[in-house]
Amino acid sequence: MPDYPYADPVVELTDLQEIARDVVVIPNRNVDLVPNIGLIGGTRAVLVVDTGLGPRNARKVLEFATAYAAGRRLYLTTTHFHPEHAFGADVFAGEATYLLNRAQADDLTTKGEGYLAMFRQLGEPVARELTDARIPAPDLTYDGTHELDLGGRVVRLRPTGRAHSKGDQVVTVPDAAVLFTGDLAEAGQFAIFPWFPPYDVDVSGVRWIEVMNRLIEERPRVVVPGHGDIGDAGLLTQVRDYLTELRDETWRRRDSSLPEATIAAEIRDLMIRRHPDWRLPEWIERGVGCLCTERPA
Template sequence: MTELNLTDPDLPDPEVRVSGAREVAPDLVVIPNDGVELVPNIGIVGGKDAVLVVETGIGVANGEEVLAFAAEVAKGRRLYLTTTHFHPEHAFGAQVFAGRATYLVNDAQAADLATKGAGYLEMFRGFGGPVADRLDGVQVPTPDVVYGDQYELDLGGRTVRLRSTGRGHTKGDQVVEVPDAGVLFTGDLAETGQFAIFPWFPPYDVDVSGVEWLAVMDRLAGSAPELVVPGHGDVGGPRILAEVRDHLRELRDETWHRRDSAVEQIVAEVRAVLIDRHPDWSGREWIAPGVSCLCAEVDRLA
């Protein structure tokens, strides 16, 4: 299993392919990421009167593709948009929805977009190649509606619950619940088949919290949805939530068990342990930031 190198000129184009869309519940479609890096799973959730789009993909062209597909599904119904957090592959196609859909996020995500969006745009453009190409002409989006802890969106005969989870993968994480269908969109709080993504980039961004993320996953795992749509990876049952929770716990325990060693040694040892336990998982490059984050947290909590 090789590690992702975002500056690799041969990195696959992070293109959203709407041709792979499939209905996972009545009037609820998922456009899968098909294992392509920097492509999220995208949702289209319909009611009698309106349709909600969950995530945009990275860049203007992807956003336009998703918008066109959603409009075709909607057949004249009103359009809404939400994103699970502010990272570019999830939210940086939102500008094309302006005037066509109402964009809703929680207040912490809105703050992330306003304070960190430009920095992430610059960072992702710095990867070059197809990622930079996708970000040509992108502007950091501004939400139309900002809510606090929870927002119930009536689509007509179907109510979708947008719920802020508190700090985890980011400060502004949000899950999207479709109660009548038993479906939960998690964003990058959960992935399948890969190590947890820790955007630990000191001194620029240290908002990710392994401790609080684990607490979030404990709560989500207890909610027992029928179907989980992770940020990246295969759609599946509630076992996804338990697996991510258990992985975060093992990452914390293996890191904190070695708390008296140097960080470099902890990283090397924990990395070896986790790869031995999960040899088929992708995202090995995220183990080191996860360990560094948890080292900082054990110092803070001591």
């Protein structure tokens, strides 16, 4: 098993951020494989958004959510099926109602075991958090938009269609103009392209740009990214602009018939120069690989 070069992927219940009335974020502190986790409250119920990586993190989130709910009913949803977002959901069984868009539920069924095996090979700290992890099954699935009434507050759950994954879902709190994006948006790092041919090729850079354009039009006041610091609608524009420049630079070189490895190396250097403060440049090449296949004939 390789050395894991990052901080342990552990959810810490510190520096909680109340971003609106009865809307709290457990921040990821810019730790890899730790998502921003949300709690959205109404008079009758509380919705938890994402679980953290594996059962131990999820138990910590569940304990906090139970105390925060103070007798209100608990719901859980996840923004997409990747392990640090959803692979603690089984801990919530019997304590919360787990509801998902149908495409994400399908991702869990068809890809969950493969991703669990892959993540366990990333290093001992990750494998430790995934000890006894099981692929969760939702209590409820939906098609289209699902409006969840928490009591005096309706939260809107919406699948976006294929982008970062096939089953991406965003969560909005309309009365507070808050948007939870999952990994459709990240702050301070290069966009994560889970491009692993032939095993997983569902990510689409072209569709991702279209999704970001739609989200920008909604003009949220607060944007909670999957990873990184909470921002505003400008974060969505920043992600869209990066994806667009990655597409344009890839397609321009692809038209010249350069080998893909040469294209990827050139664009990696270019993007690092343009965004010197961003983390995780290893995702640039995977983005190039994805976009090379999406170049129109």
